[in-house]
Amino acid sequence: MSGRSRMKLTTGGRRLVAAALVQSLGIGLFMASSMAFYTRQVGLTPNQVATGLATAGGVALLVSLYGGVLADRYGARRVLAVVYVGRAVCCGAYAFVTSFWQFVVVTLCAVACDRAGPPVLQALVANAVPEQQERTRLLAVVNVVRNCGLGVGAMAAGGALVSDTSTAYRIVLATIACAFLCGALLVLRVREEHGRKAGTRASREAGAPGRRTLPDARYLALTGLNFLLSFFDALLLVAMPVWVLDHTDAPRVTVSVLFAVNTVLVVVLQIPVSRFADGLHRTSRMLTWTGAVLAVGSLCFAAAGGSPGWASVAWLAAAVAALSLGEVIANAAVWDLSIALAPPEARGRYLSVFNLSINGQRVLGPIIVTGLLLGGGTAGWIGAALVFAVAGMAAERVALTAGRSIGAPATAPAEA
Structure with a gap:
């Protein structure tokens, strides 16, 4: 077996994996408990929840494009940290939602952050890990850890579902927000060296006449x-x-x-x-x-x-x-x-x-x-x-x- 196949994660890679684990635990908690929270605590109907999620998902398709633009201009590390902080704020905001339109607004912000995150994470991995095959394996490790975190988080949500009280759901939302904040702190500790100069050049040229705005x-x-x-x-x-x-x-x-x-x-x-x-x-x-x-x-x-x-x-x-x-x-x-x-x-x-x-x-x-x-x-x-x-x-x-x-x-x- 080659040394390449026995790749060990760099310090930055381990921090990205840890960030993925922490925030996936939060997502798992949210996925398993959110529908019950929306319908039993906020008072929304299942049709209202479905309509809000569909509307947010459609609008967020276009909004999420700005994540990549901002990553080129300001650096993927900073933008990804902001995305995680944004999701933490949205989780906190859910605790104060009392109407359908409030739900739609908060959900739109949350879904936009969710959709913007993956390409910014890829850009950060590309900037932090110069060797092509190593970054692909790092993304594979992140994906595996994320799947495990989702499962564990979903099981951990059982306590709130059994209790079925407003206090229990608010504790869950606070826990999820903390998970995203921890993810943001871990991301900020990743060194983004490879591609920094290219990103700076893109920032200078972003407004240049005739600059290509779409891929080839x-x-x-x-x-x-x-x-x-x-x-x-x-x-x-x-x-x-x-x-x-x-x-x-x-x-x-x-x-x-x-x-x-x-x-x-x-x-x-x-x-x-x-x-x-x-x-x-x-x-x-x-x-x-x-x-x-x-x-x-x-x-x-x-x-x-x-x-x-x-x-x-x-x-x-x-x-x-x-x-x-x-x-x-x-x-x-x-x-x-x-x-x-x-x-x-x-x-x-x-x-x-x-x-x-x-x-x-x-x-x-x-x-x-x-x-x-x-x-x-x-x-x-x-x-x-x-x-x-x-x-x-x-x-x-x-x-x-x-x-x-x-x-x-x-x-x-x-x-x-």
Whole structure:
């Protein structure tokens, strides 16, 4: 095993991982307890909550772009710390919400901070960790830690849910706010050296006449294709439960088991799979593999709909395993490519635009999945498989062309 595969986290990397763990614990607490707080303590109806979240999510798509612009101008470390502080303030504000419109305003601010965070974090990792493969593995570790933190935080929310009192929920909100403040303090201790000069240059040139404000056409094309390849999220969260309950003979408890399978597989596979993101050719090829694996998962879902009893469960398990593998392959590939194909002086702006593919899928994915895929039954799954396969191959071609145009190395540097 090479020294590269035994990568040890730098001090800055460990602080970023610790920040991810702390704030993911807070997010897990919030996700598990927020609906009960909104409906039982604030007095909102489920429809009001859904409307507020949808409205905030749509508006935040555009607002989140400014995170990358600010990261280029003022530095990713400072902006990410401000994002975490903003989320802490929003958690505190929720404790004083008494009406629907107050809920919408606070939620819009909270979701905007949430959507702006991931590309700014990527920009900070790129500035703090100069070696390309090391930063991809650091992002993999952050993702694994975040998933674990979400689970632990969700379980910890059980106390508030059992108590079901205003005091208990306010304590939870205060705890979440403290978690984000701790994350901000940890982020501020990360040294942001690599790319500092480029960021300063971007700040000076931001207002120059004729300055490019959008990524180039190839980067935008890759962003659009990633919108399709990130549909593993909507397939798991929306399509899978509906398909299991309404179109298969599998027991209802299968839904919970499959969610657990996905969580375990992502935690176990993300770091090992990230090692394959090694040079332009191998990393781009991972996009084709993403499309192929998601296509296999779609066909397994289709087979589950026409199979009896435990055969249906087996097909569903295979489908979720394929979705999970597709998720970790896609994550590793796009983390690497979205940073490598972005010019250092405009990295934050490029990453914020690329992140629209993921946030757009979160907003539009459920609509597309329920309206087109599930509405088409077995034919819908077969159509989805074709779309994934073609999108993966096209994404590989676009990434290779974009990389060659900027002189990206086809393979990783040889080890000494």
